[in-house]
Amino acid sequence: MLRVGAGYYYGPGQGEDQIQPAVNDRVNRTLTSGPLLVYPLAPSDIFNNYNINDPNLQFQPRAYAPGYTIPERILQYSASVQQELPSNTVLTVAYVGSQGRNLFLRTITNDIVGVTMNPTTGAGAAVRQFGNQFAEIDVKTSGGTDHYNAMQVTVNRRFSHGLSLGSQYVWSRSIGDTNGSNDARTAANNFSFAADYGNNQSDVRQSFNVSALYELPYGPGKKYGSSANPVAKMLLGGWQLGGLLNARTGLPLEVLITRPDIVYKNNVTGAITASPVVTNGVVQTTPIINVPGGGSSRNTRRPDLVAGVNPYIVGQGTLWVNPAAFAVPQPGTFGNLGRNALRGPGISQLDLTLSKRFPIAEKTNLEFRAECYNILNSAVFAVPGGSTPRLADATGILQPGQPYTASAAGGGFGALTSTVSNQVGLGTNRQFQVSLRLNF
Numbered sequence: 001m002l003r004v005g006a007g008y009y010y011g012p013g014q015g016e017d018q019i020q021p022a023v024n025d026r027v028n029r030t031l032t033s034g035p036l037l038v039y040p041l042a043p044s045d046i047f048n049n050y051n052i053n054d055p056n057l058q059f060q061p062r063a064y065a066p067g068y069t070i071p072e073r074i075l076q077y078s079a080s081v082q083q084e085l086p087s088n089t090v091l092t093v094a095y096v097g098s099q100g101r102n103l104f105l106r107t108i109t110n111d112i113v114g115v116t117m118n119p120t121t122g123a124g125a126a127v128r129q130f131g132n133q134f135a136e137i138d139v140k141t142s143g144g145t146d147h148y149n150a151m152q153v154t155v156n157r158r159f160s161h162g163l164s165l166g167s168q169y170v171w172s173r174s175i176g177d178t179n180g181s182n183d184a185r186t187a188a189n190n191f192s193f194a195a196d197y198g199n200n201q202s203d204v205r206q207s208f209n210v211s212a213l214y215e216l217p218y219g220p221g222k223k224y225g226s227s228a229n230p231v232a233k234m235l236l237g238g239w240q241l242g243g244l245l246n247a248r249t250g251l252p253l254e255v256l257i258t259r260p261d262i263v264y265k266n267n268v269t270g271a272i273t274a275s276p277v278v279t280n281g282v283v284q285t286t287p288i289i290n291v292p293g294g295g296s297s298r299n300t301r302r303p304d305l306v307a308g309v310n311p312y313i314v315g316q317g318t319l320w321v322n323p324a325a326f327a328v329p330q331p332g333t334f335g336n337l338g339r340n341a342l343r344g345p346g347i348s349q350l351d352l353t354l355s356k357r358f359p360i361a362e363k364t365n366l367e368f369r370a371e372c373y374n375i376l377n378s379a380v381f382a383v384p385g386g387s388t389p390r391l392a393d394a395t396g397i398l399q400p401g402q403p404y405t406a407s408a409a410g411g412g413f414g415a416l417t418s419t420v421s422n423q424v425g426l427g428t429n430r431q432f433q434v435s436l437r438l439n440f
Contacts, residue, residue, distance in 0.1 A: 103144030111293035122276030124287025146176025186298035198339030252340035302335035321414025344383030
């Protein structure tokens, strides 16, 4: 049997992104303490001692880029072939794909275009594209894309002779420059969304599950329904044993680095430091732009990947990400590590169920059910660092291009420190529950 289908879907995305342009068309001030909290206030009192024209006000609105449009658009399509096999078994092989267009994107503007230096302290001050009356401006726009392609294989054995089986395997890839409306991340490169083209946060390469249900052959209509003695039918009849195995490869993991917008280059040694150096009243350093254009307000930066070093730690317990695989980028450059380039650990879990029905009347029975989730108590670890382990920019300890050490990265960097927090289902610790239900 051949099945083919497709659908075209579109919608406005997040409602927040439709009302914020109007919200931004105003000036506001948050009062937390002081005499201005006395009620009632005259409108002029709210902005007392607040100079809206201050050239260094650092006001930070949100902006929508020209050409920002809705809706987002998704094209989904699939084709499958189904074949019946011996023993009441059905095999289905399918291709499933989707294309996302005009998806939500995020970046910043009012970039840093220069640096001024205080001749006494050596401290640098950013010179911004639209002036320092505004800080970095969070920019939302559209035009993002993503792609999903998957092979799906399903094998099912219909319930026969007390046994049913089902299994599914998916091999897939989700890639793009955004995850759409649910992706609030700012592009790591202020000047190119294409530089963010990589694995989407929802990209799970392989997943597999198999389920089985077996009913003991005692009772009415079963193999030993008439030949078994009444005691055997009462004790053994109506029992069902089931199992479910789930397994998948790891979720994407993005390593980030905290980098200051401005660093200081020693005029003699060329060393890079996070603060100016003044010796005997003489400024020894020159401030330079560290991250092209800035970007500290959203703090989405990536390190350099050190060639030839395994980014994963193997055989050392819960340590997962290897800090020695990363380095601080050179000033004036973006890190070369791709978006969501690494992966967290894969997971697997085996669940079992045992149940029995006790007949009371023709349409009434009492059902006993015992369930055990994760019977092997397998550790189902969450992605380390909440999906974004973060390296500190150890300027002054590590120089650009020098691999991180464990101490510079921090003792807990990249370690598996928490498990998936589901109470029931995939990700739980071993858990038993028993129930008794009357069906009528």
